[in-house]
Amino acid sequence: MSAVLQARALAKRFGGGRSLPFAPPRRAIHALRGVDLDLVASETLGIVGESGCGKSTLARLLAGLDSPSEGSVRAADGGDGRGGAVQYVFQDPAASLNPRLTVGRAIEAPLRHRLGLPAGERQRRLPELMDAVGLGPDALERYPHEFSGGQAQRIAIARALAAEPRTLVLDEPVSALDVSIQAQVLKLLRGLQDERGLAYVFITHDLSVVEAIADRIAVMYFGRVVEESPARAIFAAPRHPYTRLLLDSAPVPGRRLAGSRADAGELPDPANPPPGCAFASRCPRVQADCRERQPDLDAAGGGAHRAACFHPLA
Ligand SMILES: Nc1ncnc2c1ncn2[C@@H]1O[C@H](COP(=O)(O)OP(=O)(O)OP(=O)(O)O)[C@@H](O)[C@H]1O
Numbered sequence: 001m002s003a004v005l006q007a008r009a010l011a012k013r014f015g016g017g018r019s020l021p022f023a024p025p026r027r028a029i030h031a032l033r034g035v036d037l038d039l040v041a042s043e044t045l046g047i048v049g050e051s052g053c054g055k056s057t058l059a060r061l062l063a064g065l066d067s068p069s070e071g072s073v074r075a076a077d078g079g080d081g082r083g084g085a086v087q088y089v090f091q092d093p094a095a096s097l098n099p100r101l102t103v104g105r106a107i108e109a110p111l112r113h114r115l116g117l118p119a120g121e122r123q124r125r126l127p128e129l130m131d132a133v134g135l136g137p138d139a140l141e142r143y144p145h146e147f148s149g150g151q152a153q154r155i156a157i158a159r160a161l162a163a164e165p166r167t168l169v170l171d172e173p174v175s176a177l178d179v180s181i182q183a184q185v186l187k188l189l190r191g192l193q194d195e196r197g198l199a200y201v202f203i204t205h206d207l208s209v210v211e212a213i214a215d216r217i218a219v220m221y222f223g224r225v226v227e228e229s230p231a232r233a234i235f236a237a238p239r240h241p242y243t244r245l246l247l248d249s250a251p252v253p254g255r256r257l258a259g260s261r262a263d264a265g266e267l268p269d270p271a272n273p274p275p276g277c278a279f280a281s282r283c284p285r286v287q288a289d290c291r292e293r294q295p296d297l298d299a300a301g302g303g304a305h306r307a308a309c310f311h312p313l314a
């Protein structure tokens with residue numbers, strides 16, 4: 001199957017440089033430190049990892065909302081994610097919709113500017129897009145604040161679909177919603193994927209959500225992917241000690257990952273990443289080599305289950 005989205009050696013640094021010509025240089029934050037991803041049509045890649053590990057930074061680069069410091073993104077249309085083939089859906093739908101535009105206006109914009117459709121064709125497509133996300137055509141005349149969180153997220157999804165993307169990057173798309181509404185939105189996303197062959201990059205803190213929706217999972221730690229595999233294999237037999245810690249710290253379905261800044265006390269300084277494995281200072285299996293060199297994301301026996309660890313769990 002052909003790739004709809006490919007990322008190679010993506011790195012992103014924030015800041016750095018000088019505030020004034022003679023001021024000492026400020027140190028850059030290394031938010032993303034070399035990420036490779038491949039996504040094919042109809043596939044969902046779940047991305048998990050604690051707060052600050054770089055998930056949203058990665059998402060923004062994949063969707064072309066920000067440019068990488070190093071590396072490249074290649075979308076299905078051959079472009080870098082800005083061309084509309086990759087669309088981003090935010091956690092907070094209300095904040096991502098312009099409060100002064102009716103829903104119809106908001107959704108019409110990509111039809112006009114991305115696809116260049118004439119007015120008649122745009123008017124025909126608007127109710128179809130509403131229907132695709134389970135809303136009636138009357139929603140088009142209303143304003144974002146008139147909708148519940150779940151409905152607003154449906155509208156944000158409709159707007160993303162308007163650009164006819166091949167990939168949706170969904171950044172915590174159901175985290176702000178009640179559990180019963182979460183289930184409805186996840187069901188909608190699954191249906192849309194089946195109908196349209198969409199690929200999803202699905203970022204979440206919630207292991208039960210990622211277990212329900214992902215075909216493959218990438219676990220991130222401190223700006224890198226430390227483990228990647230078919231979803232079932234990660235839950236059944238994690239190989240990276242960090243993944244083990246994540247799973248152990250969220251034993252109850254629906255419970256969130258240990259992701260608060262409070263347990264991030266032992267994270268390395270993002271302005272000064274260590275030369276070796278970033279997890280070494282927290283790792284129960286740490287050895288001398290872990291502090292010297294950074295392990296690559298390798299497969300045991302060349303399989304689909306890869307871990308960036310010199311001493312992985314069996
Ligand atoms: N615009 C920015 N300027 C400076 N630093 C940033 C910026 N955006 C992100 N960072 C830093 O980059 C790192 C990764 O942030 P990012 O938002 O990608 O994490 P995340 O995994 O999405 O976290 P969360 O789960 O809390 O959403 C953090 O150290 C963050 O403080």
Ligand SMILES: [Mg+2]
Nearest residue numbers: 055056057171
């Ligand atoms: Mg984030």
